[in-house]
Amino acid sequence: MSSDGMRGFQIMKALEKVRVRFAPSPTGHLHIGGLRTALFNYLFAKKHSGDFVLRIEDTDRARFVDDAQDKIYEALHYYKLTPDEGPREGGNYGPYEQSKRLDHYQQAAHHLIDSGHAYRCFCPENRLELLRKTAEKRGEIPKYDRKCANLSLENAKAMADNGESFVIRFKLDKQNVQFQDEVFGTVNQCIDESDPVLLKSDGFPTYHLANVIDDRKMEISHVIRGMEWLSSTGKHQILYRAFNWTPPKFVHLSLIMRTATKKLSKRDKDAFVAYYSDQLGALPEAVLNLMIRNGSGIRDFDADHFYSLQEMKEQFDLSLLGRRNLLLDHDSLQKYSRMAFKSADFESLYPRIVDLLKKDGKFEIPEKEHIRRIVSFLNSKEENFGFLSSLTSGEFNWFFSRPRSAQLLLDSHQNVDLKQIIKELLKLETCNSETLGEVATRHQLTLAKTMGIVRISLIGSKKGPPISELVEFFGMEECRKRLEIMLTLL
Ligand SMILES: [Zn+2]
Incomplete structure (x- = not known):
């Protein structure tokens, strides 16, 4: 092969390499749609032995939130979608925060001035402001009137050298653009927004410029992003053309909706990923299964199967991404959470449970072996268990706390000599339907009512596992301890 041929071959190889990016803005909590975008980018990269790049699009300084990047990293680690390159991983295409790449954008914008595409x-x-107001009065979309497009290059340069403040605008004639989207097929757009700003007077780029430059410089092969960006893609195509660059492939993901007709609101707490891990205690794999629940992008999708991240990687197929919106369905999340809990091994659950208890702060953290017994109890007896939050704030917090109040017992068993009954319960060698039946008879109560007294005394709730299971789990010693506490509370 000639050296030219060799170089051509190397360029081909370089272009073939799958490189994708997840490019969130650090403006607050990560949206659930962002998680799905990250997931699909990650799956596609891993499926094709490619690179998954994290790029922080932080040029909008007004909306910048300090710890937002930490939150993004927390989420990616929680869901095991670890970037190959990014602000903290480094890589050959850095820096990976746009605010540190200003020279790239400035250079590119000036290049467009030189080639006559910008001014x-x-x-x-x-x-x-006056232009905007006049347009609004006429009921028109505000557009820049291109006054400065008529300045000669020399004049403009002289004014700039003189220290006059300026922005760089892209010369964008009204036109139709056609491009291919891997999901939405051939897309036709009419672009009519005369002369958008590429570079602001403070030297910061606008979104469109930074996006295009970085995707090019970072050799991104496929832009996989939410379909809210589909409407910008035509403009991006024109920018690529102005630079004489071949655009990457575009893949726009359908929306995540509340119902078929209702969008997610920013006020919905489940619109943000932190809700699932921090408040609900849903296991990461459960949420990821929710993200693929309509089968989009997964070969031979089986709705009743619980997918590990490994299986998702193996079965991911970009050509199977559908246009159907994803419904954020709580019943499905519950189903996947149950499946996730069943399939989780103890060593992965243990730190999550400890973490939850620490965050909650109301409970003493028991020994590891005790937590192991709790997990095995839940696995064998509680088929609906899925959200870890019910261990601290929900129906299972009795695992970690003894009775704190007698109020429920007093309210639900009036005109009963509770003190006497508990004293008798404390004398029992074993606690089963036979021995409880004897106590019941002595006090002219039904067995069910007596068991109700025992249950509230043990776990502070009218509902819960059968008494036999509770006694087996606690052992008689712990049962007596709880009964004694209840006695002092009465
Ligand atoms: Zn102007």
């Missing part, structure tokens, strides 16, 4: 605009804010 400096010196219009003061009050002139632009």
